[in-house]
Amino acid sequence: MAKALPAGLVASAVVSASSANLGPGFDSIGLALSLSDEIIVETTASGLVVVVEGEGADQVPLDAGHLVVRAVERGLQAVGATAPGLVVRCRNAIPHCRGLGSSAAAVVGGLAAVNGLVAQTDSIPLSVAQLIQLSSEFEGHPDNAAAAVLGGAVVSWIERAGDRSDYLGVPLRLHPDIHVFLAIPEERSLTAETRVLLPAQVSHADARFNVSRAALLVVALTERPDLLMAATEDLLHQPQRAPAMPVSAEYLRLLRRHKVAATVSGAGPSLIALSTQPELPLEALDYGVTNGFTIAKMTAGEGVRWSPGVTVAG
Numbered sequence: 260m261a262k263a264l265p266a267g268l269v270a271s272a273v274v275s276a277s278s279a280n281l282g283p284g285f286d287s288i289g290l291a292l293s294l295s296d297e298i299i300v301e302t303t304a305s306g307l308v309v310v311v312e313g314e315g316a317d318q319v320p321l322d323a324g325h326l327v328v329r330a331v332e333r334g335l336q337a338v339g340a341t342a343p344g345l346v347v348r349c350r351n352a353i354p355h356c357r358g359l360g361s362s363a364a365a366v367v368g369g370l371a372a373v374n375g376l377v378a379q380t381d382s383i384p385l386s387v388a389q390l391i392q393l394s395s396e397f398e399g400h401p402d403n404a405a406a407a408v409l410g411g412a413v414v415s416w417i418e419r420a421g422d423r424s425d426y427l428g429v430p431l432r433l434h435p436d437i438h439v440f441l442a443i444p445e446e447r448s449l450t451a452e453t454r455v456l457l458p459a460q461v462s463h464a465d466a467r468f469n470v471s472r473a474a475l476l477v478v479a480l481t482e483r484p485d486l487l488m489a490a491t492e493d494l495l496h497q498p499q500r501a502p503a504m505p506v507s508a509e510y511l512r513l514l515r516r517h518k519v520a521a522t523v524s525g526a527g528p529s530l531i532a533l534s535t536q537p538e539l540p541l542e543a544l545d546y547g548v549t550n551g552f553t554i555a556k557m558t559a560g561e562g563v564r565w566s567p568g569v570t571v572a573g
Contacts, residue, residue, distance in 0.1 A: 261341045262382065268302040270567055273562030274368035276353040277360035277406035278441075278531045279479075281390050282491035283472035289406035290433070290531070291560030292359070292441065296351045298327055298368040300376060303344035303566040308315065313351035315361070325349075326362060326397075332370025332391060338373060338382050356447035360523030363403035363490075366394045371565040379567050384550050388427075390563070391415075395426030403525065410562030412480050413451025431477065434484045439557040440532040440539055441524070442547050444507060448528050456499050465494040484535050487520035497523050504528040512541050 275291040281478055296313075301425040309321040309328060323332075328347055347369075350398040353361045370393055385393070387408060394404035401415035405428025415428035472492050479490035500523065501508035505519055507528040514521035514532055517540045530552075532539065539554070546552045 261336070261339050262380075264302045264335075264340050264376060264380065266302050266304045266340045266344065268376050268379050268567075269299065270372045270378070270565060271297060271299045271305065272368045272371035272563060272564045272565040273297050274364045274371065274374060274407050275410060276364060277403045277530075277560070278358070278524040279360065279402040280496065280525060281476060281521065281531065281533070282493040282497070283495070284402070284414075284476055285417055285469070285493070285496050286400040286402050288388050288473065288476060289360075289402040289415065290439070291406040291410045291413075291562070293558040293560050294353055294441075294555075295560065296349065296353050296361075296364050298329055298365075298372050299348040299350075300369075300372040301346040302342045303346055305344040307344065308346045309349075311349045311351065313349075314353060315351055315355040316344055318355065322387075326365040327369040327372075330366040330394070330397065331373055333397075334370040334373030334385060337385060337389065337393060338377050340373075340377060340380070340382055342376075342541070354443055354529075355537075357443055357507065357529045358448070358523065358527045359441075359443070359529055360403035360407060360525065363394060363398055363407050366397045367404060367407040367563050370394055371563045372507070375565040375567050392426050392427050396424075400427055401426040406560075408563050414458070414477065418500050420487055430505045431481050433480055433559050434482065436535050437480070437484050437487070438534050438537055439559065440534065441555045442507075442510060442521075442530040442532070442552040443555065444528050444553075445551045446504065446506070446527060448504060454526065456503060457496055458499065461495055469493060480533075484533075487533050488515070488518060491520045491522050500527060510543075510546060510550065510552065513546055514539075517543055519543065522531045544548070
């Protein structure tokens with residue numbers, strides 16, 4: 260029987276944005292970014308109140324359909340607990356619908372906040388493996404979710420046994436010489452809309468190309484950043500999605516002409532650039548600003564953090 264949590268418990272979680280794929284690592288390689296959302300959850304005697312500040316505040320449901328609320332409910336179920344009422348506050352800095360893992364962050368943050376709640380009871384919190392599993396079940400793939408849970412660069416994969424899918428991820432040590440840049444456009448897109456642009460089948464030659472580049476990407480991220488240009492080449496999803504985001508596609512070509520290892524971030528339309536140089540070329544910066552991109556220098560983000568109370572972000 261599920262145990263009802265008492266009213267008056269408060270917990271918070273801070274969770275990083277993430278960039279998935281990094282070129283050839285489709286649905287398997289991700290990188291957490293130093294841009295984060297904060298979620299604060301309070302148990303009450305009854306009802307549901309959802310308050311959203313910042314990114315997406317006027318675009319998300321303020322009821323049980325909110326992704327953080329759904330994640331909190333799933334996390335409570337997983338630890339064998341219930342909450343008669345909830346107040347959920349979201350302080351969002353991660354742009355929505357830009358390919359920066361905002362959905363994964365919402366789910367991971369909601370699940371982690373449950374850990375902050377049950378830390379104040381005798382219930383057993385969710386393990387890191389459970390956080391990856393449950394958040395990936397929402398997403399259907401583990402790249403963003405594993406990065407948000409673990410922080411830094413990750414490799415993730417799916418193991419299938421009958422009808423069950425196990426989602427797993429392991430961290431990589433990102434080479435200290437790699438500088439990370441984001442180019443975030445005003446334009447939005449939805450993963451579901453860009454995923455339908457991908458063909459159901461690919462050629463053996465294209466699959467072989469991407470397998471080699473994905474393997475090389477692990478080497479480039481951890482030991483040989485001088486190989487990033489070759490390691491971020493892709494044939495399986497970026498060319499197919501380019502017509503849906505022509506300005507981003509042109510910016511991507513410009514960056515790569517300047518020998519900057521840039522890729523589409525997730526399903527786009529944001530771009531992520533990995534470079535051994537501390538700044539982007541001036542022409543690339545000018546193009547971005549002229550075409551409505553916000554250029555931001557990033558570091559690798561931390562893994563999700565949670566605590567009782569609201570002290571995590573401070």
